[in-house]
Amino acid sequence: MQLLVRPKPFTDESLESYLLRLAEANFLETYRLLSGAVKEWLQEQDHEAGGAFPLELKTVNIWHARQSSSFRVRALSLFEKLTDNEDLPLLALSLRNSAADFCGNYRAVARGGEHIPRCFLRKSIIPICPLCLEENRYIPQAWHYLTYTACTKHHVNLIYDCPSCGSPISYLENELIDRCRCGYDLSLAPVTRADRDSILLSEFVSEPEVAFSSPLPYTSSISIRNAALLYFCIVEDTDLDNAQEVIESLRLAIRFYSKWPGSYTSDLSKKLIASGDRLVKSYNKTPLEFAWGKRVSSACLIRGMRPEENFVLKEILSVLFEVVESNPKSKKSNYGDMLLTVKEAAVLLQTTHEQVYLLLEDGYLQPAYRVPVWLRMHASQPIFYLRQVVELVRAKMPADFGAAATYLPHW
Numbered sequence: 001m002q003l004l005v006r007p008k009p010f011t012d013e014s015l016e017s018y019l020l021r022l023a024e025a026n027f028l029e030t031y032r033l034l035s036g037a038v039k040e041w042l043q044e045q046d047h048e049a050g051g052a053f054p055l056e057l058k059t060v061n062i063w064h065a066r067q068s069s070s071f072r073v074r075a076l077s078l079f080e081k082l083t084d085n086e087d088l089p090l091l092a093l094s095l096r097n098s099a100a101d102f103c104g105n106y107r108a109v110a111r112g113g114e115h116i117p118r119c120f121l122r123k124s125i126i127p128i129c130p131l132c133l134e135e136n137r138y139i140p141q142a143w144h145y146l147t148y149t150a151c152t153k154h155h156v157n158l159i160y161d162c163p164s165c166g167s168p169i170s171y172l173e174n175e176l177i178d179r180c181r182c183g184y185d186l187s188l189a190p191v192t193r194a195d196r197d198s199i200l201l202s203e204f205v206s207e208p209e210v211a212f213s214s215p216l217p218y219t220s221s222i223s224i225r226n227a228a229l230l231y232f233c234i235v236e237d238t239d240l241d242n243a244q245e246v247i248e249s250l251r252l253a254i255r256f257y258s259k260w261p262g263s264y265t266s267d268l269s270k271k272l273i274a275s276g277d278r279l280v281k282s283y284n285k286t287p288l289e290f291a292w293g294k295r296v297s298s299a300c301l302i303r304g305m306r307p308e309e310n311f312v313l314k315e316i317l318s319v320l321f322e323v324v325e326s327n328p329k330s331k332k333s334n335y336g337d338m339l340l341t342v343k344e345a346a347v348l349l350q351t352t353h354e355q356v357y358l359l360l361e362d363g364y365l366q367p368a369y370r371v372p373v374w375l376r377m378h379a380s381q382p383i384f385y386l387r388q389v390v391e392l393v394r395a396k397m398p399a400d401f402g403a404a405a406t407y408l409p410h411w
């Protein structure tokens, strides 16, 4: 089997879009004709790779493969050779499962060096910008992200439904780039101007340089910006399975980060004071989570990131230093005696859970209550005094190489 024509990929093009154009350029009427032929050929070459190659466009990308991700990579790398010309750019355009851990336990996918929380991926509807389609018939990867709601080039809102038949737009389902199943030419769809927040949000997740004063553009890392946007959704208790709710939260996130850090630090202080009115037990028996929710446990943003890049953690620590300093230990318990979990302590100390357990074993941290030896302490059990953890952060032993600080050796 040989494909005679190799269309030139656009750098921001999605794998699925490229495959549709590949079928068309090689005079195949439908994508299924291409995928059927490729699958058959793969099965002759390599049974496992053939088995891992789906016929449907909507599941072809690598991140959809559950156990057989490596077989899918193998299938695509064999597929890349099906041309006389330069290899097809299939792996470079693909979206894969990423090992990055966002906000303390949220899975991610990656393309090139960019990591995106999985919950920010659109599931079936992939909206489009008609003006982009009019210029070039392809689908950019960014249209797959919930964070991208306005076209950064034309400053119009993406459209989600076909203006002719009203059905949701999905090139993955329809296996057509610029037409609806009803035949409507989507490049003709009427557009509306996007507002500033939507454009900014789209720029943050697709362009390294953005003119806006907030910590999001301080970092040109789109992965860190994605983590910061996810952080906002988590602390605001957004239902991450509800796309509409996520989009609304993301728009609020733009406002939130525009007032950084003042709005955040004053919110932390207010929440701490307000917790006093709701207190059921004394402070030394109350988890900090009672006042702050997931603000500390999610603040690692991306596990292993360089500490100096974590602008969220920096503000949390500055507030906590102040809290502990202005509330010294006394007979009556106070904010400084509130309890932290292993997970929260690890975030504040910028280290691993394992290191926190070692600090406990070696007496650098004392448990707030006795835990039976046979019972392995759970990472979300509030057990450490805030004061002790904060003091340890201040006295932090210099980190050796590696992003996670090492406080104690393993022996």
Ligand SMILES: [Zn+2]
Pocket: 129, 130, 131, 132, 133, 151, 152, 153, 154, 155
């Ligand atoms: Zn556009």
Ligand SMILES: [Zn+2]
Pocket: 162, 163, 164, 165, 166, 167, 180, 181, 182, 183, 184
């Ligand atoms: Zn239609």
